[in-house]
Amino acid sequence: MRYAYFPGCSLSGASAQDYDLSLRWVCRFLGIELQEVRDWVCCGASSAHASSRLLSVAVPAISLSHAEQDGFDQLVAPCLACLSRMKAANQIFETDKALRKKVNEALEGGYRGTVKVFHPLEVLLNDVGLDSLGEKVRNRLPGLKVACYYGCALTRPPKVCRFDNPEYPMSMDSILRSVGLETLDWAYKTECCGVSMMLTRADMVVYLSHKIIRAAKEVGADVIAVCCPLCQANLDMRQGQIADKYGERFDIPVLYFTQLLGIIYGAYSGELGLSRLIVSPQRALENYGIL
Amino acid sequence: MRVELRQERNRLARWIQEITGENVNLCYQCRKCSVGCPAAYEMSLKPHEMMRALQLGLEGEVFQSGTIWMCLSCETCNTRCPQDIDIVRVIDGLRELVMSGRVNYFNPHPEIPAMHRLFLKLVQRYGRIYDLGLAFIMNLKMVDPFKDIDMAWPMLMKGKLKLLPHKSGGVNELRRVVSKVREIEGES
Numbered sequence: 001m002r003y004a005y006f007p008g009c010s011l012s013g014a015s016a017q018d019y020d021l022s023l024r025w026v027c028r029f030l031g032i033e034l035q036e037v038r039d040w041v042c043c044g045a046s047s048a049h050a051s052s053r054l055l056s057v058a059v060p061a062i063s064l065s066h067a068e069q070d071g072f073d074q075l076v077a078p079c080l081a082c083l084s085r086m087k088a089a090n091q092i093f094e095t096d097k098a099l100r101k102k103v104n105e106a107l108e109g110g111y112r113g114t115v116k117v118f119h120p121l122e123v124l125l126n127d128v129g130l131d132s133l134g135e136k137v138r139n140r141l142p143g144l145k146v147a148c149y150y151g152c153a154l155t156r157p158p159k160v161c162r163f164d165n166p167e168y169p170m171s172m173d174s175i176l177r178s179v180g181l182e183t184l185d186w187a188y189k190t191e192c193c194g195v196s197m198m199l200t201r202a203d204m205v206v207y208l209s210h211k212i213i214r215a216a217k218e219v220g221a222d223v224i225a226v227c228c229p230l231c232q233a234n235l236d237m238r239q240g241q242i243a244d245k246y247g248e249r250f251d252i253p254v255l256y257f258t259q260l261l262g263i264i265y266g267a268y269s270g271e272l273g274l275s276r277l278i279v280s281p282q283r284a285l286e287n288y289g290i291l
Numbered sequence: 292m293r294v295e296l297r298q299e300r301n302r303l304a305r306w307i308q309e310i311t312g313e314n315v316n317l318c319y320q321c322r323k324c325s326v327g328c329p330a331a332y333e334m335s336l337k338p339h340e341m342m343r344a345l346q347l348g349l350e351g352e353v354f355q356s357g358t359i360w361m362c363l364s365c366e367t368c369n370t371r372c373p374q375d376i377d378i379v380r381v382i383d384g385l386r387e388l389v390m391s392g393r394v395n396y397f398n399p400h401p402e403i404p405a406m407h408r409l410f411l412k413l414v415q416r417y418g419r420i421y422d423l424g425l426a427f428i429m430n431l432k433m434v435d436p437f438k439d440i441d442m443a444w445p446m447l448m449k450g451k452l453k454l455l456p457h458k459s460g461g462v463n464e465l466r467r468v469v470s471k472v473r474e475i476e477g478e479s
Contacts, residue, residue, distance in 0.1 A: 038461075157370055
């Protein structure tokens, strides 16, 4: 199993190095080879599609074309912003011939649209499978209750994402259950955390993140598992502001699903970047002798 | 209020169809979009009301409400629309009209298109996002220099902030592609 790897700005920068570390560790452990895309550039995120459709396809197509030229037909994007921009670019490439022509006029090497884009959850489900995931368990965390938060862009819009249920996804739940974790039934799996307003309307991000975290706490979650660096940043780092604004202090750790898998598979804390989490998972995990 | 419906007056619905391929007249006002929208609480014109205003060609209402800048692009409305209208794409089309200067209305949320412009500018400079620089310049622009400063110290302590930007090896190619895109858009 060999994939082109598009870490994106968050995972290659400082803010989500823990996601990058834990994802690489888990992939190595499971025999999935990741090779970073040569000279990749930012996907353009919401700013590109707010200003021009052509730009919103051409920018992610640069990195996709590098992967294509280097002989890859599969790419992994762990950030939901990158993932959705790249999946959307591929979709438009398939369906809009006129735009495809313009994009190829703008691109230097051209792009044929042959690189399929996946989230790591898709790779684990499709390529490794739940049975094999469960066979490699080294640590057990009995009694730990996990709320899986998927965010909005993993499954939406369904026509573009073509993965999991758009209203009530279960992929992360079934992966974590396959390694013996208990995951919870709750109603906020796909509610948006508001990340596109991170720099302009922090009040909206705090409002939306508060609702999500409160819902997780109400069903008895000890930790929240996430699959996107932007969701993670909001839910983890804003808990102080949520306490200031709404008078509720949650102190609930927000871990990447890859960090939980790494713990289960016996990685050391340092290999998973656990010390980088703003809300420390120490209290939730101390009974298990993990940290 | 009596609304005069004249096709030539409704250039907006026509533009939207040209830019996005979406027909706003498909909307029958079921309100599913507004009920599911996580940002509707901040919109004076809710998504279904915006769709109605587009059908009527009420440009002032559409743009001056600022609804298009409150949208989080979470795609919940798109997922649920029984008429399969790509509402987020419609909103992106409206944003494109503003960003390219084809319409010019009062915008109650000018900081948001300003952020998008700055974001793209920094991405063209480095090929990647320089988060600290982006946050710092946005704070200055919004005359709120210490916004989220409470988050900076824990982030720094946990190694979550890089002080200097990192340049991508692909930045020059990106710059050439962006200017080629602008060139192609100028022609059409």
